[in-house]
């Protein structure tokens with residue numbers, strides 16, 4: 001063997017060695033690495049994150065990948081984000097959302113934010129007790145993504161990025177129903193809205209305009225039968241930091257004869273719950289038209305008209321609607337109405353729609 005040949009052989013060995021090393025780096029086994037996910041929630045109370053599913057960077061990331069994943073649907077065209085769009089406050093501007101089979105449901109999509117402060121069930125009728133239970137329902141709903149969990153799991157198993165991310169996020173590294181639901185729960189819990197103009201006003205950082213301030217007073221004032229003080233009575237039900245009391249109520253949309261959707265009673269099977277629906281948060285309300293469980297009102301103006309003059313009496317209408325039900329209703333002037341809307345608009349948090357932490361991952 002001449003020297004040249006020896007050098008050549010050595011060079012080949014060296015090259016192979018380097019390639020092996022490079023291979024090692026690429027294929028270095030991904031492992032479980034749970035680092036706590038840190039997020040701020042302003043002046044909202046401490047969020048109710050379940051102790052068995054604390055948020056980790058890796059779990060939230062996985063949940064976010066899944067939230068934007070079309071493989072979760074039967075024909076691989078629809079993701080959660082198709083009906084829960086970030087630019088619309090994670091809701092759907094269509095009255096009823098279209099599923100993969102081209103069929104429509106009969107309820108308006110609900111926005112997704114501050115779900116860690118929901119203490120009394122999910123969906124308009126509260127049929128899911130925990131967010132993790134909720135998360136698997138749209139996947140299997142024939143009117144929504146219409147896919148089986150078996151298919152979802154096998155599709156995700158074919159994707160290296162998911163195999164890796166499940167390893168990073170969960171000790172048992174398994175792509176299964178439980179881990180899919182836990183990851184989606186983590187991502188949805190991470191979507192927090194606490195930086196509206198109204199929050200800044202409460203923190204003393206911003207002032208309300210005169211119209212917004214008049215609207216704020218109307219919102220938080222009781223109806224006065226003597227007519228001396230104007231009050232629109234909104235705060236009893238749209239209460240607390242998220243503008244909801246987390247109760248199922250009937251705000252007078254229909255009389256008994258027109259109860260087409262029995263709402264809470266579909267779950268509890270008791271007549272007292274007929275046509276009761278979860279009081280929705282009013283945060284970001286200007287972003288999430290149309291309104292009510294069936295999206296019947298296109299605008300906030302129409303919502304205010306309803307509360308002022310068109311509340312219907314029925315066997316389950318809430319007693320707080322007693323003044324709305326009187327002839328002449330809340331007796332709001334057109335200025336009162338536009339002031340109320342100006343106030344509602346201060347509940348919009350632009351950072352919710354622009355925060356890249358909630359956007360489609362690359």
Ligand code: HEC
Nearest residue numbers: 079080083097098099107108109110122123124135138144
């Ligand atoms: C075809 C449209 C559509 C798709 C796809 C969809 N949703 Fe929804 N979502 C809705 C509608 C409509 C509702 C209200 C349904 C009801 O109350 O009966 C809703 C309600 C919810 C709620 C309840 C929020 C609350 O305040 O109680 C959550 C959470 C949610 N969806 C998460 C998801 C997740 C996670 C996915 C993906 C796995 C998903 N959605 C896919 C339309 C959709």
Ligand code: HEC
Nearest residue numbers: 232233234237249251277279280291292293303307318320
């Ligand atoms: C008796 C309790 C109650 C009172 C008082 C009340 N609301 Fe509501 N509000 C509800 C309930 C319950 C719903 C959902 C009803 C449904 O969809 O069937 C709702 C829905 C809404 C919606 C639509 C939310 C969405 O996401 O579609 C807006 C906006 C709203 N209310 C604003 C107001 C304003 C403004 C006032 C005061 C004028 C007010 N509410 C007074 C209980 C109440």
